[in-house]
Amino acid sequence: MPGELNEDTVIISDQKEGTQIYNKGNFGYPMSGGGLELDLIEATFLVESERLQVTKDGVPMSFAEMFNHSSTQYDRFDIAYLVYRDMRSRGFVVKAESGHFDLSVFPRGSVMSNSRPMYLVRAVSERDVLELDVFSKEVAHTESKGKKLLYGVVDEEGDLTYYHMSSRDPRGRSLHSSSKYAAEGRLIGERVLITEESHIEYLGKKGFYGKMMGNILQLSLIESCFIMEMGDLNVTTQSGEEMTPEKMIELGVKTQEEFELRLDAFRDMRKRGMVVKTGFKYGAHFRVYEGSPDTDHAKYLVHSVPGDKMMMWPEISRTVRLSGGVKKEILFCRAGEPREYLEFKWFRP
Amino acid sequence: MPGELNEDTVIISDQKEGTQIYNKGNFGYPMSGGGLELDLIEATFLVESERLQVTKDGVPMSFAEMFNHSSTQYDRFDIAYLVYRDMRSRGFVVKAESGHFDLSVFPRGSVMSNSRPMYLVRAVSERDVLELDVFSKEVAHTESKGKKLLYGVVDEEGDLTYYHMSSRDPRGRSLHSSSKYAAEGRLIGERVLITEESHIEYLGKKGFYGKMMGNILQLSLIESCFIMEMGDLNVTTQSGEEMTPEKMIELGVKTQEEFELRLDAFRDMRKRGMVVKTGFKYGAHFRVYEGSPDTDHAKYLVHSVPGDKMMMWPEISRTVRLSGGVKKEILFCRAGEPREYLEFKWFRP
Incomplete structure (x- = not known):
């Protein structure tokens, strides 16, 4: 017996089928009177992966129909769905959230009731902007809860890139x-x-x-x-x-270009004991040493950005990509008070 | 007997010393009445490398004094000098030019009278802007003469990065x-x-x-x-x-962002038989295949830029750096009519 579409949920009334779906992957929410309630993202995924048939007024729905329907119910359903299915296909237990984050990701094979999320994920389009001030608050908030903040960025073709962000406090010896x-x-x-x-x-x-x-x-x-x-x-x-x-x-x-912006970061990093050199050859504002540039390799590439800056994901992708080839950590320095150092890293969940 | 400073040249009157300087590295211009005339960039370099003493009104000048004096005589002397000395220190014969290019670079050990320049070099600061329209004309002009156009970019610390540019005509099979x-x-x-x-x-x-x-x-x-x-x-x-x-x-x-700009390049490349996919993961607009993306690797990363765009060198450095790690050729597509593809490559002279 299949699930039945009911506007923004799908109900599986059959106790046995509901239990099976719930036990194999922690899909859905058991209902007090028996049966299982799925949200649209879960139901669409189960239809795509041919583990569930969903009917509407008794008529079976194709994956395309489920996807279309869900898109009319939720703003930006396509973006959230692409991240959800990617995380699910990697074997994680994933739950849609509303509020600050789009998805909570739990360890593989976990039962939600006895586990805490590994990652809090925001699902965004490569065309979205990232407001640095808002963003740095999110990072601090997630870190204070001991959780990992991931951004799942969906590109034009629906491909996923994950970024993990954390705040840093770099220091040097000079x-x-x-x-x-x-x-x-x-x-x-x-x-x-x-x-x-x-x-x-x-x-x-x-x-x-x-x-x-x-x-x-x-x-x-x-x-x-x-x-x-x-x-x-x-x-x-x-x-x-x-x-x-x-x-x-x-x-x-x-x-x-951007002289005061760069000076702001330069001044702060020098006061932190780091040796700061131009990052021109690396395509970033600075390359930064913890000790002597004669004996050390530069540990960081630092790019200074204004606090009120709206960053575009292609720009972040470019900057993070740069650091990959040269084995340096890429930090964005949010200039002005309070100055902050944010690390953006590629992440493979 | 040393050379004598005379505003914007240095004259070596001693025939023997003049001949020696001229023969060992093709410095200066032999004068009709005997002796050798050096331009300030040559003379400053010879003083820095302690191969010549220059006097002014009979008093010897230090390298710093020569450098200061030359800087008062020529706009942007510091930039041209840094590129000149770098090329000289690599063993090339280099001549200062006025006009479209700052330096002509001849093969190592060559005598100018019987050789043609290998490179025409523009010496620029990383802070300079590059006007793409002007630039693409320069590329075409140099190529029509069978010569290589190099940009020697001096960064904040006086370090050099060379870029070689050429025009391309990419085609695909799809x-x-x-x-x-x-x-x-x-x-x-x-x-x-x-x-x-x-x-x-x-x-x-x-x-x-x-x-x-x-x-x-x-x-x-x-x-x-x-x-x-x-x-x-x-x-x-x-x-x-x-x-x-x-x-x-x-x-x-x-x-x-930049939708029409990207569409312009997309349309043209598709009409050239290439398969065009987003370059988001590579930090460029597109990754481009000559044939099937299922069997080929992307050959190019392409970034579309407006013809009237003023490009900054840090931006170019970033984009070229990107292509290095992934073994793809980086092309800038100058959008609009006439559309052009320009390749920027790191170059080690």
Whole structure:
């Protein structure tokens, strides 16, 4: 005896069939008077996998008809369904949720009543936007409950990519230590050049700032701004004008993209003892070392993003993909107060 | 006897020293009356590498002084110099140019008078923008002369990355062949579902469109638009409304990013016989097959960009980096008329 469609649920009245469906995969919700109630996502999946026949007014429904019907009942049913069926096909017990998350995923073979979800999953389309502020709250909330937050991203073709997010608190061993005398630098183009040997020793060798060109140390604008703010660098222009940190920032904003956004993250990471270098070759804002760049490999690629930024999934996919090939952890630094570091990782459930 | 600085050149009057500098690396330009004239980039490099002393009014100049002086004489001297010294340190003979290119690079050990440049190089900062229209003309121009166009991109720290660009004419073996009867599809969310077996056979199996979900074929909006334009698909909504190609495009534009831009490239590539799938997992617009996606690997990752687009180098770096890990060729499709395919490759000179 099949299940009968009833607007937004399917009822299996037959006790034996209901019990079997419930016991083999934890589908549905046992009803107090006997029988089993399935939600539409479960029923559609059982029809697709030919484990259940559903009738409407006694007439059997095809998978396409079930899918169509469910889509009229629920907004974005297609997205939730594609993630649901993917998780189910991986052997997990999955339950549709309403509220902050779309799906709860339980361990394989578990009985829901005696297990807690492994993952809380949001099912999204690759075309959805991710508001970073909202998102970072979600991460914190899930972590405080000891659960894993996954995003299941459905691409144009219905393929799934999972991302696992967590908050991080990266630290390094190279704290900036101030010098007695400020170094002298000359601004040329978008570089500050240091020629005095003791200054090169202090900034370049000890501080891991800049890069040598012959016997000259070149500092980037962003490095120069930070060291000036620390009071350890004076900069003059070709024409002898003295620069202030404010004027340097102005120059950076005028000549470079996202200068203040990057400076915000640079400053914070340097204060955390990390050595921060450009990530240009890796397609991210920064590559970041916990200790000396001469002996360590960069541990992180960091991309600085504004707190109110709406991120698109293709952008996240691109950035996470980058980190895969180079064995570095990718962090998004949410700039401004409170500054936060969020890790996005590919995840195979 | 050293060289003497003379505003924007350095003159080596001593015949023997001049000849030696000229013969060992093709530096400078022999003067008609004897002696050698060096441009500032050459002279600065020779001072940095301690092969020449330069004096100004009889007083020796340090490398830093030479660099500073040259920077006052030439706009963006620092960028050109960093590329020049990198190419020189790789053993190439390099000449500064004025005009379309910054540097001509000749084979190692060559004497300029009997050799043609291997590369024409533009020296740019990672902060520069690249106007695609201007750029594609440059590529065509260099190729017509049988030369290689390189961009030497100087990052914040003065490190170099080289890109080689060329124009491409990609083709595939899977031309769209029209059917006698248009397939029927149902629009659900951002997907069009095909349930009729013969339609699935024609579009999915033969045409390599869409992806199966159970026994339903799902087409993406972009695929659907194209097949509708070919006259081989009718689409109706859940409420029974008939869609036109125009309405479908409208829906795509409303719900997805860069829809028309992507459709422009999709349409062209399909007409070139290639099978085009989303590149979401690779962080590009498309992954593209020359033949069947069931048996071939995707050969290209394609990113569609508007012709008037100002591209930033970090964006290019990111996209090219992506293709490295997955052994695919990365093409930028300049959308609109005339459509062009440009390949960007990392290059190690």
